[in-house]
Every structure is written in C-alpha cells, then in structure tokens.
Amino acid sequence: MPFEESDQSLVVNCLFSEDVNWKVILSRVKSYNDSTENYFGSARVGIIPENGDTIRLTYESNGVYRAESRPIKGINYQLVVNDHGKILRAKSEIPSAVKVSSVKVAGEHSVFYSNANLTDYEVVPVKLDVTPTDKQNYVRLRFYSLNTNKIMCYVVTSKTIETLRAKQYPEKFLFDLSVLIGKQISGYNIKSEVLYGIMYKYNIYNYQYENDVLPAIEKVEVGPRDETTFLIELIFSNSNWLSNVSRDTYNVLGVINQPKEASLFVSYYTVMNKNGSTDYTEEYWLEAVTMSEDYYKYQKSYVNQVNNISNPFSSTNEVYTNIDNGVGIFAGYNRQMIHFHDY
Numbered sequence: 488m489p490f491e492e493s494d495q496s497l498v499v500n501c502l503f504s505e506d507v508n509w510k511v512i513l514s515r516v517k518s519y520n521d522s523t524e525n526y527f528g529s530a531r532v533g534i535i536p537e538n539g540d541t542i543r544l545t546y547e548s549n550g551v552y553r554a555e556s557r558p559i560k561g562i563n564y565q566l567v568v569n570d571h572g573k574i575l576r577a578k579s580e581i582p583s584a585v586k587v588s589s590v591k592v593a594g595e596h597s598v599f600y601s602n603a604n605l606t607d608y609e610v611v612p613v614k615l616d617v618t619p620t621d622k623q624n625y626v627r628l629r630f631y632s633l634n635t636n637k638i639m640c641y642v643v644t645s646k647t648i649e650t651l652r653a654k655q656y657p658e659k660f661l662f663d664l665s666v667l668i669g670k671q672i673s674g675y676n677i678k679s680e681v682l683y684g685i686m687y688k689y690n691i692y693n694y695q696y697e698n699d700v701l702p703a704i705e706k707v708e709v710g711p712r713d714e715t716t717f718l719i720e721l722i723f724s725n726s727n728w729l730s731n732v733s734r735d736t737y738n739v740l741g742v743i744n745q746p747k748e749a750s751l752f753v754s755y756y757t758v759m760n761k762n763g764s765t766d767y768t769e770e771y772w773l774e775a776v777t778m779s780e781d782y783y784k785y786q787k788s789y790v791n792q793v794n795n796i797s798n799p800f801s802s803t804n805e806v807y808t809n810i811d812n813g814v815g816i817f818a819g820y821n822r823q824m825i826h827f828h829d830y
Contacts, residue, residue, distance in 0.1 A: 497527060497570050499815030502782065504581060504822055509534055509554040511544055513568065516814065524663065526550030531569040536562050549666050558819065566817045577810045577817035584777045585626055585743065586618040590827040592771075596755040599723055603734045608721055609759060610752035613827075615773070618746040625783035626775065628729065628739045628749065630722040631824075632757040633770040640715050641677045641704045643667040650703040660689045671707065671715045717772065720754035732790040740787060758830050771828040781809040782818035 500512040511532050515525040532552045534542040536559075544552035558564065560581040568575040593614040598607050617626065645668060648661050663685045672680055681704075682696045691700075709715055721736050726749050729741035739751065757769055778786065784807040792804040808814045 497530070497568065497573075497575060497813045497815075499566070499568060499575060499577070499810050499813055499817060501566060501815075501817045502820060503558045503564075503579075503818075504820050505557060505560055506822060508557050509542060509544060511552045511566070511568075512550045513552065514550050524550070524666070527570075529571070533567045535565040535567060537564070538562060541567075560821065564819075568813070570813075573812060575810055575813040579779050579781055579809070579818045581819035581821055582624065582777050582779055583620040584821040584823055585620055585624050585775065587773070587775045587823060587825060588616045588618070590615040590773055590825055592828050593750075596758070599752045601723060601731075601736065603731060604736070608723070608736075608752075609755040610721070610723065611755045611758075612725075613751045613753050613773075615749050615751075615827075616746065617743055617749055617775075619743045620777075623742060623744045625778040625780055626729070626741050626743055627778055627783075627786065628722065628741075628751070629737060629774040629776075630720045630751075630753040631717045631772040631774060632720050632754070633717050633772060634767065635770065636767045637708055637710055638673065638716055639706050640671040640673055640709050640713070641701075642669065642671055642707055643681075644669075644705050647703045647705065651700065654699055656691070656699075657689055660685065660691060663688070671709060671713065673715045673718065675718050676715075677701070677704070718757075720757060722754070723752040725750040725752060732787055735790045738786070738790065740783065742783070761830065769830040770826055771830070773825045773827055775823045775825065777821040779818045779820065781807070781816065782820055785809075785816040785818060 496516045498514045498516055501510065503509065513527040513530055515527055517525055526549050528546045528550060532544040534544065534554070536542070542554050542556055544554045546552050558581055560583070563578060563580045566577045591614060592611055594612040596609060596611045599610040600607050643664060648665055652661055664681070667680065681700060682693065686696055686700065719737050722739055723736070724730050724739040728743060728747055729739045729749055731739055761769055788804065788807040792806050809817060
C-alpha cells in the first residue's frame with residue numbers, strides 16, 4: 488500500500504533570546520518519502536511587540552527571514568505569518584533566568600550506567616543550586632568542554648559545491664549541503680553534520696566522504712573562544728526533578744518551583760583524551776537555559792520523536808506546536824553559560 492502524501496502546511500521555527508537578532512525559518516511539511524527540505528520564501532513575516540510597532544522580517548534564502556533588531560526580555564511578542572492570505576499566529580516571550588550558583592565538581596570520576604541505552608559511561612559528578620525566579624520555571628541543562636588550543640574547523644563554500652558538481656554529485660544533495668555554506672563546523676562535528684546528516688539520505692557513503700567531500704570543504708584555524716570550539720558532551724541527571732528524555736544523553740530537562748540542588752554526571756572522556764598533557768587547559772562549562780513553557784513542551788516532544796522514530800514498537804510521538812493555523816514553534820528562552828572547572 489503506498490504511503491499517504493503529507494499536507495502542505497507551513498512549518499515555523501523561531502526560538503528566540505536576547506543574544507541574537509530575530510530569525511524565523513519557514514518550510515512546508517514534507518511527504519514521507521521526501522528527503523529534501525522544502526523551504527518557503529514567499530510569505531510576509533512580522534513580529535508584533537506588545538509595546539511597539541511591527542518588526543518586518545526580510546527573506547534571505549533557504550527559508551530564513553531576518554530582522555536587524557533583537558528580542559527583549561519581559562516583552563510579549565506575537566508572530567504573524569501571511570502565507571498568501573492564510574494567517575499563522577503565535578505568542579511567546581523571554582522568561583526570567585533561573586539563578587544558578589555553587590557549581591562544582593563534587594568527587595572523583597566514576598562509571599555511570601544509563602538505563603536508557605544500557606551503556607556504561609566514564610563520568611564526573613557535578614552539583615549546583617538552582618533557584619526559580621517565577622512561580623514555575625522550565626529548565627534545560629547542557630555540558631560543554633572547551634579546548635583552549637587553536638583548532639581547525641571546516642567551512643562549506645561555493646567552491647565546495649562547484650567541485651562536487653563537477654564530480655557529478657546529485658543536485659538535491661548539493662542543495663542540502665549548500666545550506667551549510669559559511670558555517671564553521673568543528674572537526675568533532677563535521678562527520679555527523681555532513682556524512683550522517685546529509686550524505687546518507689542520498690546513499691552516498693563513507694569512502695566518498697573521505698575521498699571527495701571532505702577534501703572539498705575548506706579548513707580554517709579558529710581561536711580558543713570561537714563558538715565552534717565549545718563541544719557538547721554527555722550529561723546525566725541524578726536528581727528526581729531533572730531527567731534525560733528517552734535516549735538523549737546531551738540534555739537534562741526539569742520543572743522547578745522552589746530552590747533545589749541539581750546532582751549531575753558529566754563526561755570524563757575529554758580529560759581522558761587529554762592524556763595528562765599540560766600544554767593546554769580543558770575548561771568545563773554548564774549551559775543553563777530557562778525556557779518558556781511552549782519551548783519546554785516542544786523540546787521534550789521533539790526529543791521523544793527523534794529517539795523513537797526507528798522503534799516499531801513505540802507509540803506515535805507528535806511534536807508539540809503552538810502555531811495557530813500551522814505547525815512548528817515560536818518560543819523564547821534565556822541562556823546562561825557558566826565556566827566552573829579547569830583541567
């Protein structure tokens with residue numbers, strides 16, 4: 488029996504904070520057997536603050552609409568998208584950040600057994616105190632390591648695309664790869680973004696990645712404080728108010744309405760890989776994101792869907808949406824980066 492074609496609803500993606508300018512990505516819902524992104528560039532997009540004039544967003548490419556201004560904490564914003572007469576709306580604001588204090592490594596490294604994926608991990612215990620700033624706060628914690636050496640990053644360029652086109656790589660693949668043009672990708676992430684994230688969709692495999700694609704991507708040296716040098720690492724919760732969702736090992740989520748301690752386990756592999764070297768410092772950073780309720784529901788449902796998509800025994804996991812007359816997410820968040828330990 489053939490798969491039923493999906494509808495053509497507009498998909499909205501806008502997660503916003505005070506750190507970056509307004510950015511909205513629009514695409515169409517894909518059919519089951521469509522491996523390419525169906526970006527949409529002919530809508531009219533505006534952001535209406537509760538205390539000011541409409542902010543008009545300008546279309547760039549690959550479904551991206553931007554404005555030069557940034558969101559402000561505490562102001563309620565309404566997104567309005569006009570899709571040739573069909574109006575999509577959503578509302579959200581940036582919440583107040585929870586107070587995070589007393590972040591510290593709380594013992595020697597040990598082994599943590601994850602029930603989610605039945606795997607042992609080398610970890611370090613970390614503890615911190617979290618205090619809510621509203622009646623109820625929604626929190627996501629992530630752990631990053633920072634190698635203070637200069638490192639090499641990869642950048643897809645227009646020359647990359649032309650080189651691979653001359654080798655007769657499929658145009659759909661080249662279109663997906665072109666979305667990464669200008670983005671600095673660390674050596675740690677390049678294989679997952681290009682090979683696992685794009686190439687496998689087109690039955691292009693490892694030997695082609697090694698022989699053709701990777702050599703065509705430009706290499707650049709970046710400094711130790713470049714965003715790409717922060718590497719996301721494993722994190723697990725040992726607290727009853729925080730938890731990993733499904734098999735996700737890179738985020739812990741929780742809801743808090745009174746001051747609580749968070750007990751975590753974070754990756755020790757970074758220190759193991761350092762192998763006793765003393766010519767550079769490995770820094771440990773905690774990212775604490777205070778999310779709007781809509782963002783929390785979206786993140787939790789999205790992780791559930793991604794982690795169970797290949798499980799034939801799991802129930803259907805629909806991703807939460809707060810878009811009226813469409814699907815997707817429009818939600819604010821407040822982000823803190825806390826440097827708490829050096830090796």
